[in-house]
Amino acid sequence: MSEERSLNFIEEIIENDLNSGKYATLITRFPPEPNGYLHIGHAKAICLNFGLTKKYGGYTNLRFDDTNPVTEKTEYVNSQQEDIKWLGFQWKNELYTSDYFDTLYDYAVDLIKKDLAYVDHSTAEEIAALKGTPTEPGIGSTYRNRSVEENLDLFSRMKNGEFEDGICTLRAKIDMASPNMLMRDPILYRIKHAAHHRTGDKWCIYPMYDFAHGQSDSMETITHSICTLEYVSHRELYDWLIEKLGIFPSKQYEFARLNLSYTVMSKRKLLQLVNEDFVSGWNDPRMPTISGLRRRGYTPESIREFCDRIGIAKRENLIELGLLEFCVREHLNKTATRVMAVLDPIKLVITNYQKDQTEILIGENNPEAEDKGGTREIPFSNELWIEREDFMEEPAKKWFRLAPGSMVRLKHAYIVKCEDFKKDAEGNVTEIHCTYIPDTKSGADTSGINVKGTIHWVSRQHAKNAEIRLYDRLFTVESPDAEEGDFKDYLNPNSIEVIKQAYIEPYMSNASKDIRYQFIRKGYYCLDDDSTPELLIFNRTVSLKDAWAKTNK
Known part of the structure; x- marks a missing residue:
């Protein structure tokens, strides 16, 4: 975290508590x-x-809140651990709420003995109907006044599996007239006959989040339990349970969660996208998952910088996706290896350069780095691939790239002049013929000729084939959750474009998943997990500039 900015409200609380x-x-x-x-x-x-x-010393625990056996998997545990480590953090203790199931059960028994909890045989619909409204008090269940002895017996029988799912619950006995609806006898335990990913079939009753959360914090002597704003109304119950149980008084604090434009953050909705094959999986590069961002080429440094920039606030707001893209551009500009790749190829023939001759040119890998990121060898020959968009048969005003009679510099190489071109039967340009000026070699130019345009290229003889996947925003609207209808109605049909036949420098034969690349003039890219030595596949992390802002104003 940056030391230059002012303290956020949580840091102020912590400094006061420590001081x-x-x-x-x-x-x-x-x-x-x-x-x-x-x-x-x-x-x-x-x-x-x-x-x-x-920043302040101390430590952070990683605790998996595994109280719902139906939806939880070891696969998710493993992926979450990997994501945290990739972001650059290490927990002190790896813990699970299921570690505390025995103790939590004992806590529930303690509440029953204090006549602060009871077993309720009401249905979910009956409980909801008796809950009241924010302006009207609720009505106590007919089971609310069961004796302590009866409740202890019934809760033990719940634990022993004598009741089917939904037959009864354990509820706290608090206040059915509380202005806080969550304090109107909340459910503490429910019956769920389902195998747990760690405890197997040992348990058929599971604690609710509100019962497990504060007590787990207390058992770990958590000093500052930091949650998002939707848990503000839960804080009263958090404190009530800790007080009645007489355990270590952990304290809960809330901050505004991250709402990001052009995406959804609900795990339930993200799971829908995965299960209904709108995306290829949780790590699809269009997904806002950490694994998806990693596969797309985002760096942990850029994500940490993004989180630092948006800060910690008490009010919800919508953060522009463009800020996240800015952070990764800023980091990759300093660290990405520069290479040349042609995504929409057209052949360029240098007619006065000897056929079958190969010249090795030298390119800097990163001009932004102090050591320029080292250098690489780039083969040059008389036949090249260039971008189709870099040639215009009838040039527009202020056109500084190739056109009949015009000159342009080939990156790291020579100045060439367009002499003529060929077309196919449909009128498409298929081949451009140029001549080169020998004394205009980059780094040793003695010609005195100045040109305003520089284009990239790849030697046709030496080029490697590659598949390029261009990713865009997953949704077409800024706030999919706020729109009417199904959020999936707003999925962007053009969120991915696959280029099957692109050409890249032979240097990229040994491309690594650990290295990020800038395809000169095209954007930032990384090697995809699907890539093989026979077929190199690259994902576009982000374009060089925010093209979306211009086209969607």
Whole structure:
């Protein structure tokens, strides 16, 4: 986190707590539910929790909130661990709410003994009907006044599997007239006969999030339990349970979650996109998941910078996707290896350059780096591939690329002059003929000739074939969740374009997934997981400039 900016409100609370001696050590936790892959919204929470203990000392626990066996998988546990490490963070303790199932059961028994919890045989519909409204008090269940002994017996029988799913629940006995609807006898345990990914069939009752959360925090002596704003109304119950159980008083604080334009953050909706094959998987490069962003070529540094820039606030707001793209452009500009790739090829023949001759030119890998990122060898010959858009048969005003009679510099090579071109029967240009000027070689130009345009190219003889996947925003509207109808109605039909026949420098034969590349004049790219030595596949991370802003104003 940057030391130059002012403290956010959570940092102010922590500094006051540490300076006053309230806590000797700052302890936070990141508690994802293993029911899906982590997304960019989770990255904000990860950077906050781990960043605070990095700044102030102390440590952060990773605790998997695995209280719903139906939706949780070990696959998700593994992916979430990988994502956190990739972002650059390391937890002190790897924990699971299921580690505490025995203790949580004992806590529930303690509440029953204090006549603060009861077993309710009401249906879910009956409980909802008796809950009241925000302006009208609720009505107590007919089971609310069961004796402590009866409740202890019934809860034990729930645990032993004597009841089917939905037959009864354990509810806290608080206040059916509370202005906070969550305090109107909330459910603490429900019956669910389902195998758990860690505990198997040991349990058939599982604690609700509100019962497990604060108590797990307390058992880990979490000093600052940081949640998103939707849990503000849950804080009263969090505090009530800790107080009635007489356990370590962890404290909950809330901040605004990340809402990002042109995407959705609900794991339920992201799972829909995966299950209904709108995307290729959780790590589809169009997905806002951390694994999707990683596959698309985003760097952990750029995501951490993005989270730092948006800051921590108490009010919800919509963050522009363009800011995330700006952060990755800024980082990749300093770190990406420059190479040449032609995505829409047209042949250029240099008529006065000897056939079958190959000249090795030298290119800087990154002019933004202090050592220029090293250099690479680039073969040059009399037949090249160039971008079709770099030639215009009838040039527009201020056209500085190739056209009949015009001159342009070939990147790292020579100045060439267009002499003529060929067309096919349909009138499409198929071949451009140029002559080169020998004394205009880059780095050794003695000609005195100045041209305003420079274009990239790849030697036709030496080029490697590549598939290029161009990704765009997943949705066509800024706030898919806020629109009428099904959010999937607003999916962008042009969110991916696949170029099957592109050409890249032979240097890229040894391209690595660990290296990010700038295809000169085209954008930033990375090697995709599907790539093989026989077929190189690259994903566009982001364009060189924000083209979306111009075309969608």
